[in-house]
Amino acid sequence: MNKRSTFIFSALCFGFAFLYIPILLVVIYSFNDSRLVTIWGGWSIRWYIELFNNDNILDAALLSFRIAAVSATFATIMGTLAGIALTRIRQFRGRLLFTGMIASPLVMPEVITGLSLLLFFVSLQQLIGWPGQRGITTITIAHITFSMAYVAVIIQSRLTDMDESIEEAALDLGAKPIRVLWDITLPIIFPAMISGWLLSFTLSLDDLVIASFVSGPGATTLPMLIFSKVRLGIAPDINALATILIAVVAIGVSIAGWVMHQQSKTKKA
């Protein structure tokens, strides 16, 4: 090994250690028996038992999953339409504004998105009396709005890569546009829609700032609950919760990796 590749190799080792050691430590210390979180007191699963007996956390988790599922579904539909509009409909009135509005949520600071949506909901309530109470509905609307931008970008890049002549051939052979969309375009972008849905789901499950702004007294999402707990210091049952979420992600990634590996093998064969 020469000097340069030694440097690159140690940079890779350092980089991945930096990314993964904190996560690993949370997992290990979630099995710590001691209440003093950073002092090792032997192996135990007591924090998992406490976690499953904590109704507040379970309720918040359930609420977050429901909001994430609903908002991801709507965001995927809306984002797919937006992605198709951006790549397949060359001209329409206000295209520039549309492009800008699709791209902005990606780079907008969360505090601004949260603040603006809350002020919007408050003004709307004064004007037409809806939404009467902020909570699940307002959080879902907020999450659809920023997630659909991510879906649109994914769909847009898939459609840009796609061979447009297949659609044109179908149109030339007399297929109606709606049929071309349904039988050709949608099946091709379906994998992109799945990854868009998964990304929206994760973004929604992860969001603290925007949900804190637009939520009302009745609705506490999982990130809001975690934040209020860890703000005061480290909480051992949050370590257990983190470990469960990490395990879910790790299993999901392994399955996805395995499927991708199988696909690349069949392609080669």
Next chain:
Amino acid sequence: MSTVLTSMDATFRERLWKKFIVFIPYLWLLLFFLTPFLIVLKISFADPLVAQPPFTPLFQKSVETGLSIYTTFDNYLYLFQDSLYLVTYINSVKLAFISTCFCLMIGYPIAYGIARSPQPTRNILLLMVVVPFWISFLLRVYAWMGILKTKGLLNGFLLWTGIIDQPLELLYTDTAVYIGMIYSYLPFMILPLYANLEKLDIRLLEAAADLGARPWKVFKDITFPLSIPGVIAGCLLVFIPAIGEYVIPALLGGADTLMIGRLLFDEFFLNRDWPVASAVAIVLLMLLVLPIVYFQKRQNQELLEQQ
């Protein structure tokens, strides 16, 4: 006659269909993205009131003048008079800028290393960069609290090895915020850099080496200049969200870690001064307009090149 009618009918329906595809997301964004924005702009020109909602209305009806628009620049003047806000803006830019530099220095060799790896390893390494994205951001920041605490794991380790004999004050300082920022945003730097470095034509490097250029000169004169678009994309992807960051300074920073996202949050929830919070948001956006517009322009250019 009838065939003409059906074909007209078909184009009409096709147009209607296209309108429908554009109309739904367009309407949604106008309603839930643009309108909220204009409302923030409006409220930033209002006076605070002790009422619900706590600000004066923009339109005021009176007998003498009829309908008049009420605006005040007091909130903006206040931002410039109270040095706290100015210091906070400068501090946010400084924190975001230094974090971006560190991300670039750490991320570049990693992205380069991944791009030069043989194929099966490369995909695995790339996957390993993406995986942290899927684990909750909040929990990843929280993981550092246990490491950086005074009686935490890092101090424990350093005391045990004898490198230090007094525990370091790390948590609730700017240092902790830097570590949290670099940790959270490093993947944002690595991915665009990788996408760029992967496309680099290796023959250029071989030609330079054959002609006798030393590795450092090859890097300085060929690799780095060619990767500038990736560097810019990565830096913007780190810098833009870092400026408005709330969670990291709130969990890892001390009371004196001033960042604009945190100030806005506190102004809104603790002081309940909505007009000032709105003005803070508008000024923050002004600060970000240039990098955001520049970023979008580059993205569009790249899309056009692909097409």
